[in-house]
Amino acid sequence: MSRVPSLSRDHAASADHQSLWDRLEAERKVPTANIFRTLANAPVLLDAFLSYANALRDGSKLSPKLRELAILSVGHATGSEYEIAHHQSHGRKAGITEEQLGAVASAEDSGLFNEPELAVIALARESTTHVHVSSATWDAAAAHLDDQQMVELTLTIAWYNSGVRIMGLLHIDLEDSYRK
Template identity: 80%
Template structure:
């Protein structure tokens, strides 16, 4: 159970918060995901959170497939049911097969991925589990990505590590529509 109220548009305490709800409803799936409903308790920070997340998704040179592989690797390394459930559909849209999604989950079938994909998965897992990464893991990914993409990959991995910790601290539950 969430440790803070899951707010909705009806809970907005001032008319100044209505544009934030307009933004959430325009930019995100409906019904509103629990993470946004919880973060709405801090509306100014939620607004900035949305801007950062949108920039990461819409303004990055990192391919959507590599981004989703990194995010799902973080989700599996932290056993975040919420992150995994929300990003499997994004992974499919980015071109990941169900077989690849299963392989990210259990760390097997590496032949399903090319060298760049394997390097991104390994870097995301190592960073998530160990925080610091080896020069070898960094170099394996950097062999396929330029400096801008490596920074974007780094920020993606760190952002989604932050997200799983926010969800864990706030006790944000997975929506029923995502449960199997």
């Protein structure tokens, strides 16, 4: 159970808060995910949170498939059931197969991923588990991505690591609709 209440539109007292809920419902899935409902306790920060998340998703040159492989790698490296459950559907839309979804958890070279995909998975896992990334791991990814994509990948990995920490600190529960 979350450490702070998960809010709904009914809790939005002012017109500014109503417009934030309008934005949230227009840009994200309905029903609203628990992370957003919990962050609604800090509406100004939720608004900025949404803008940043949207920029990572929609304003990036990084391929959606590589982005989702990185996010899923962060989720698996941290054991975040919430992040994994929410991003498997995004991964499927980005072209990650069911076999690959299963294999990304082990971080093994199963023959299901190409070199750029393996390099992104390794970078995301190493950054998540060790913070500092070896030159060899960085160089393996940089061999396939330009500088802009490497910065976007770095920001994506860091952003989703922060999401895992937010969910953990606040005890944000996975929605029943995502439970197996």
